[in-house]
Amino acid sequence: MDPRIRAAGQALATPSVYADEERLHQALGLLRRQAPVHWVDAPGYRPFWAVTRHADIMEIGRANRRFRNGPRPVLMPAAMERRAAAAEPGLRTLIHLDDPDHGPLRAVGADWFRTRALGDEVRGRIADIARRRVDRMAELRGACDIAVDVAHPFSLYSILSLLGLPDSDYRRILELTRRLRGSDPDAFLAAQAGLFRHFQAVATDRVSRPTEDLASYTAHARIDGERLSSGEAASFLVTIATAGHDTVASVVSGGLHALIDHPEQLDRLRDDPSVMPSAVNEMIRWVTPTKSFMRTATEDYDLREVTIRAGDAVLLSYASANRDESVYTDDPFRFDVTRSPNRHLSFGFGPHHCLGAALARMEIGAFFAELLPRLRRIELAGPPVLTAGTFVGGLRHLPVTYELNG
Incomplete structure (x- = not known):
């Protein structure tokens, strides 16, 4: 095998590569051109096939009976996989599930997202949170870290609002979510267990004291006439809290970074707010906050003259x-903020397409709709720093200076 291709494959199992966009895209480009279905045997990881072309990823997404989420939904070191498999038995999020369990539980959330998530009340709350974060930028007098001071608070306070949780939960949920993205198995398992227990308590409380929020809706949801167990409800809420927080924060900070790097695109969006929907889609493509997911073949499958064997990841x-x-x-x-069509796969494809995709677009659009009319000037004040991680990632730091109106 060409050693360059071997190295490119192993790069996908190297967390630090994801913090170096040039190196990452060099590796991915080489694989797309020369080995789009490539066997990766990286130190510390169980082997897997890397699939890098858009059409092939869509094909596997459609073939959900031939490629299952379980038992290996995300890439992690073998030692962490073993620890995670023996950890909290009650935590089974949507990304861990396949049918017949996945569809009914997903339908519970789909109904809420379809009927309530994009309603005027939620839009108003998200717009208010966006306004408060831009007000916070004004309070910081022209210099801040967008990732730390703006993007993460905006996304997490938005999620807390949807779930009906108090702002006082912010620090705890933020810290637990960050530990999930680290490489320390003990910290990962402790964070996973902490989130599960926290949301199990929330779900139990909502059963006896119902409210008008997503946590209460989940706690009272039924499948085939049976109410979700506290573990099922907690697992669903953990999915919403973690996925909805990290991804939106990454696109807000990464999208602003892209606008700073492309001032003509910033001017285009500021001068013509009607392009906001396409701009948000382009930011989501550009950042791709979820870098990858894993599937496991249930039967032999031929893809680009390569046979993926049953049981292969x-x-x-x-x-x-x-x-x-x-x-x-x-x-x-x-x-390009006017890019159309834009068939990005940042939300996945097929039955596991992101449940909160429309909500995420609305949140990102709400933030920029609030910021851009008030933004007179913005520049980098230091080097941006990306997360080192193979699953979900974005900017950890984006130091900027700026001038705002009001």
Whole structure:
């Protein structure tokens, strides 16, 4: 095997590579061109197939009976996999589930997101949280870290509001979520258990004291006439709290970074707010906050003259699909707030398409709709710092200086 291709495959199992966008996209580009279905045997990880082309990832997404989420839904070191498998038995989030369990539980959330998440009340609350974060930028007098001071508080306070949780939960949920993204198995398991217990208590409380929020809706949801157990409800709420927080925060900070790097695109969006929907989609493509998911083949499957054997694990690289030259023929590495069509796979594809995709777009749009009319100037004040991680990631730090109106 060409040693360059071997190294490119192993890069996908190297957390630090994801903190170096140039290195990551060099590896992904080489794999797309020369080995789009590539066997990766990286030190410290169980082997897997890396799938890097947009069309192939969509094909596997459609074949959900032939490629299952369990038992290996995300890429992690083998030692952490073993520890996680023996950990909290009650925690089974949507990303761990396949049918017949996945569909009914997903339907519970889909109903709420369809009927309530994009209603005027929720939109108003999100807009108010966005306004408070931009007000906070004004209080910081022209210098802040967008990731730390703005993006993460905006996304997490938004999630807390949807769940009906007090702002006092912010620090605890933030810290537990951060520990989930680290490489320390003990910290990971402690954070996982802490989140599960926290939301199990929330779900139990909502059964006896119902309210008008997503946590209460989940606690009282039924499947085939039976109310969800506290463990099932807690697992669902953990999914919402963690996935909804990290991904939106990454796009808010990464999207602003892209606008700073492309001032003509910032001017275009500021001058014509009607392009906001396409701009949000382009930010989501550009950042790709969820870098990959894993699937496991249930039977032999041929893909691009390669046979994936039953039991083999497959990594679906969304970061690669969103830069696929065969899809983005006008230059996948050009940031364009008017890009259309934009068939990015940042929310996945198929039955496991992100449940909160429309809500995430609304939140991101609400933030920029609040910020841009008040923004007179913005510049980097230091080097941006990306998260080192193979699953979910974005900017850890984005130091900026700026001037605001009001």
